[in-house]
Amino acid sequence: MLRFLIRRLSSAFVILILISAFTFLIFFAAPRDPAVLACGKNCTEAAKDIIRDNLGLNDPIAQQYWEFMRGIVMGRDFSVGRCDAPCLGVSFNTDLMVWDTIVDRLPLTLSLSLGGLVIFLTLGLGAGLMAAAKKGTVTDKTLSSMSLVFSSMQIYFLGPIVLGALVFSSGIMESPRYVPITEDPLGWFTGLLIPWFVMALIFTAQYTRMSRSSMIEQLQEEHVRTARAKGMSRPYVFFRYAWRGSLIPIVTILGMDLGALLGGAIVTEMTFSLAGIGRLAVDAVTNIDLPLTMGVMLIGATFILMCNVVVDAAYAYIDPRVRLG
Amino acid sequence: MTTLTKTEDAPAPTGRDAFLSVRDLRVQFSTEDGIVKAVDGLSFDLERGRTLGIVGESGSGKSVTNLTVLGLHNPKTTTVTGEIVLDGQELTGAREKTLEKLRGNKMAMIFQDPLTALSPFYTIGRQIMEPFRKHTGASKKEARERAIEMLTKVGIPHPKTRVDDYPHQFSGGMRQRAMIAMALVCDPDLIIADEPTTALDVTVQAQILDLLKDLQQEFGSSIIFITHDLGVIAEMADDIMVMYGGRAVERGSAAEVLRAPRHPYTWGLLSSMPSLSGNVHEKLMPIPGNPPSLLNPPSGCAFHPRCGFRSEVGGTLCTTDRPELGAGRASACHLTAEQKQTLFVEQIKPRLG
Amino acid sequence: MSDELTLTEPKDTLPATGEPLLTAENLTMHFPVYGGFPFKRKVGAVKAVDGVDLQVFPGESFGLVGESGCGKSTTGRMLTRLLEPTDGRITYRGQDITRAGRKQLAPIRSEIQMIFQDPYSSLNPRQTVGKIISAPMEINGIEPPGGREARVRELLEIVGLNPEHFNRFPHEFSGGQRQRIGVARALALEPKLIVADEPVSALDVSIQAQVVNLLQDVQKELGIAFVFIAHDLAIVRHFSQRLAVMYLGKVVEVGDRDSLYNAPRHPYTHALLSAVPEASLHDDDAPQRERIRLTGDVPSPINPPSGCRFRTRCWKAQDVCATEEPPLVQLSGNRDGHLTACHFPEDGDALSSGKEIVMDEALRRLEK
Incomplete structure (x- = not known):
């Protein structure tokens, strides 16, 4: 194991x-200049050059990359202040430390993904097992066709409909919002309930079908x-023998889904106007904000890689024939 | 089958003394293509402590018959009619709970491929302990003792440590031994062995067959031994039933069926198998064509499209009338007793070496 | 059907003389095993085939028997050069093909063909039978007189299938018929040698005989040499004039059919023969067959026993067996060409002596 x-x-x-x-190289290969964006309307070549110089963009790429990587380990000093390790740089756009911004947004993304995960796993596996146990019956057919309907829907379609029905026209619930769980557990729960369910409905469908087959x-x-x-x-026999074997393909896709969600549930966050990692990623790319892009990419990749390790360990736990090493 | 009647037209066996008695068993599956008659009117008896060998090719209904005895068919798609009486207890239509109490306890099964038939997720020990605890109510500790005892009995070296191994850590022969230990753990009266050595090498097969015979002596169980290999049957069985197209076509003691077979299909099986002592220059005599479709079985005798002796019967009897299998030593064929005798002695026996 | 083909009288055992068609010397295949830490490296090898010598003569059928893991299939794959041996030499008609590249192999590939065990997975389900059978001709750029389609029909007829069925797909045929398609494909290039790897073991008993007869007709009428790989000793005896018995990657005994089956000298061959169940028609007073029951299974080829590999299961093993590997030699009393690798060979007439050798612990205990 070690x-x-x-x-x-x-x-x-x-x-x-x-x-x-790779991200670094791609960024510089892109034909857009971050200085233009920062410079505003009445921009001169000289002004742009000053901005480039301030952002460190005039140094050779290799040196910039080296500075960036060194910062992660050792920290860096910027004109806006000291950036402690792990330092992912300072945003071009907001002049805020990238690491702080990410740490700030992370709780929302974690709450959103993990909460959704609990719901879609429970519903998805439950419905899948029931459909498999009653294969060929009306129950099975209903569950299967429901999952087909939901899996062909999209969050940006379902989300506004649910919002419209539950929030805007009837006022049964409040608009989705994020309150840290440490401050107000109930508010955290009710605030995220709608996004969880909408997201879960679409994932549930996939898990129902997978678990059934x-x-x-x-x-x-x-x-x-x-x-x-x-x-x-x-x-x-159903639970002890068959279920255990059926978990392997589920764990595989679960690992991929979870990794992707933690890296930012972009569509869900945009649909419900929640400011998580996903939204941050979109902002970073549209603003050609190199340090922020790098930060979000690395965090996302770290989650995906970690989920992969966990999935492989889970395989070995489920199936003793799988050897770790 | 102690008393073997010589006449072929006697009524079906009464099954008074039989430990397992199957009467007019019919098993049908509904599929998208239609109704499959997997077993079509099968009757046989098995006495305590005896071994009945069932021979047949794929699709002969031999495996389905035995899954039905255990009640392991899918009740939604399968229709079962007829009688299965085990030690006085009727099994067709019995409640699931009743069957669960019998399975693994009074009747146990040994499957063909121990690699797929044992769960990869649990240790050998746990898989042996499970039925023992369920049927005897033993504690975990007692069950573990019993599992080690059984593993010792079937010849697993270092049973005390290997009881905690997973099936994939065993070799093929060892896995089949473990499977036998699992089947015998509750000392069943009936063991159904479905091609238990087909997946094994020949030297390992010989060990396992002897092991089964020795254990049968010790436990006094009855065995139904299913195989396509007449050689294996000759080693194992007291009585033999040959199946073709979901029906029994010949029945008798092992010596009778192997030394003086009476059905053209049995003749075909014997003469398509090369032997270690036969004449190598004599060509094999295969049965032409393919096994019958159970969706759309041939009219009359199911074997008639592949039978080389139809002209001996004459007329259209073979294609219109299905020959019935009599009681005791019998074969379901329209040839007369004399014809069977002469044809075998003159045409078949000389080829068999 | 093959049995309807007219047949020449079966010839007697072919003498193994003249120039061999195919020779393998010290043929070796070690599959690497990776492991270790922190970097994975080769930590051992599965010695699937470990120094095998054999010769196949033109027109003969050479059998290769042994239990699973003995290396017979790997040997077959090396002979057809589907696998490249890790060591040793393969010579085909005097030409060294051990390391021959794709180009050098091209002319030989058409002369050495293979028939596989599983008639279901060895035929592409999306191709018609005609396409499957003509593929070897297409790949090798061979345009037979009268065209490929005519040749396919001819081949279908030879293997006993309806020539009109060339447009059908494999799933429309039964297992036995599919194996006939496999045979037709192997015959398409008029090969000199066919390596048949367990060609009948996936088939029903009655169908097995059909295919064995077909292969026999093909071998005799077209004069094709066969390497017939099988675990069924009775079928090999029926089909092959000479055979080699393999155990854990080595040939332990090789010889002509009569000599090997009637007077086996290697204890393993002996045990193997005694383990074959026979649908015996003999009377009860016929001499009792010998009963040899080995212990356990074949050891792992990753870590084979030292010296003689069979010694861990052999009832005759002594100290020398662990230290010295017995050479494959002609023992005194053996017929010409009958070689045995054993320090303490059997006397060769023991098959019906009725003796009992039970090595298996469980059996011993139960039978006490």
């Missing part, structure tokens, strides 16, 4: 370095039949 962790974490580290280098496949496995031949009851 070997596995060391090996995986070190390879994750290499991947992060590659991603950062994977479960049906497992129920046809020979070892499941053997367990029945030993006299074990149908529910026992």
Whole structure:
């Protein structure tokens, strides 16, 4: 297990370095100049040059990259003040430390993703198991067609409809907002309820279908039949034997989904006007804000890589044939 | 089957003394293409402590029959009619809870491929302990003792440590031994072994077959042994039933069926198998064509499209009338007893070496 | 159907003389095993085939038998150069093809063909039978007189299928018929040698015989040499004039059919033969067959036993077996060409002596 962790974490580290280098290069290859944006309407070449100089954009790319990476480890000093390690730089746009901005936005994204995850896993796996257990019946067909309908919907379509129905016309609920759980647990819960459910509905569909088909496949496995031949009851065999095997494909997509969500649930955040990592990413790219873009990219990539390690460890936990190492 | 009647037209066996008695069993699956008659009017008896060998090719209904005895068919798509009586208890139409109490306890099954038939997720020990705890109410500790005892019995080296191994840590032969230990853990009266050695190597197969025979002696169980291999049947069975297209076509003691077979299909099986002592220059005599479709079985005798002796019967009997299987030593074929005798002695036996 | 083809009288055992068609010397295949920390590296090897010598003569059928893990299939794949051996030499008609590249192999590829075990997965389900059978001709740029389609029809007829069915897909055929398609594909380029890897073991008993007969007709009438790989000793005896018995990557015994089956000298061959169940028609008073029951399974080829590899399961093993590997040699009393690799060979007439050797612990305990 330790070997596995060391090996995986070190390879994750290499991947992060590659991603950062790649993002850096892409940024400079893009034909847009961040100085133009910062300079405003009455801009002269000289003014732009001063801005470039201030942002450090006139140094060679390699040097800029080196400064950036060194900052992550050692911290850096900027004209706006000292930036402690891990320093992801200062935003071109807001002059705020990128790390602080991300730490500020992270709780919302974490709340949104993890809350949604609990809902869509419970609903999705539950519906999938029920459909598999009652394969071919009306229940199965209803659940299957419902999941097909929802999986073909989009958050930006469903979101406004739900908002319109529950918030604007009836006033049953308040507009989605984020309050830290430490300040007001109830407000945190009610504020995110609508985004959770809308997001969960769409993910649920996918998990229902996956869990159903994977479960049906497992129920046809020979070892499941053997367990029945030993006299074990149908529910026992269903949960102890078949379910365990059916979790492997689910864990796979769950790892990918969770990693992506933690890196910023862009559509959900935009739809419900919530300021999380996803929104931050969109702002960073539209403003050609190199340090912010780098920061958001690296955080997202870190989540995805970490989820990957967890998924692989989960495989080994579920299936003893999988060896870590 | 102690008393073997010589006449082929006697009524179906009464099954008074039989431990397992199957009467006119019919198993049908509904599929998208239509109704599959997997088993179509099958009757047989098995006495305590005896081994019945069931021989047949794929689609002969041999495996379905035995899954039905255990009640492991899918009740939604399968229709089962007829009688299955195990030690005086009727199993067709029995409640699921009743069957669960019998499975793994009074009747147990050994499957073909121990790699897929054992769960990869749980240790060998746990899989052996499960039925024991369920059926005897033993504690975890007692069940573990029992599992180790069973593993010792079937010849797993270092059973005390290997009881905690997972199936993938066992070799093929060891896995099948563990499967046998699992089937025997509650000392069942009936063991159904479905091609238990087909996936194994020949030297391992020999070990496992002997092991089963020795354990049967010790436990006094009855065995239904399903296989396509007549050689294996010859080693294992006291009585043999040959199945074709969901029906029994020949029945008798092992010696009778192997030394003086009476059905053209049995002849075909014997002469399509090369032996270790046969004449190598004699060509094999395969059965032409393919096994019948169970969706749309041939009219009359299901074997007639592949049978080389139809002309001996003459007329259209083979294509219109389905021959019935009599009681005791019998074969379901329109040939007369004399014809069967002469044809076998003159045409088949000389080829078999 | 193959049994309807007219047949020449079966020839007697072909003498293994003249120039061999294919020779393998010290053929070796070690699949690397990776592991270690912190960087994965080669930490060992699966010694699937470990120094095999064999010769195949033109027109003969050479059998390769052994249990799973003995390396027979890997050997077959190396002979057709689907795998490149890690060591050793393969010579085809005097030409070294061990490391021959794609270009050098091209003319030889058409002369050595392969038939696979599984008639379901070895045919592309999206191609018609005609396309499958003509593919070898297309790939090798061969335009037979009368065109490829005519040749496909001819081939279908040879293997006992309806030539009109060339437009059908594999799923429209039964298992036995699919294996016939595989045979037709192998025949398309008029090969000199066919390596058949368990060609009948996935088929029903009655269908097995059909395919064995077909292969026999093909071998005899077209004079094609066969390497017939199988675990079923009775079928190999029926089909092959000579055979080699493999155990854990080594040939332990090789010889002609009569000599090997009637007078096996290697204890493993002996045990193997005694383990084959026979649908015996003999009377009860016929001499009892010998009963040899080995212990356990075949050891892992990653860490094979030292010296003689069979020693861990052998009832005759002594100290020397662990230290010295027995060479594959002609023992005194063996017929010409019958080689055995054993320090303490059997006397060769023991098959019906009725003796019992039970190595298996569980059996011993139960039978006490």
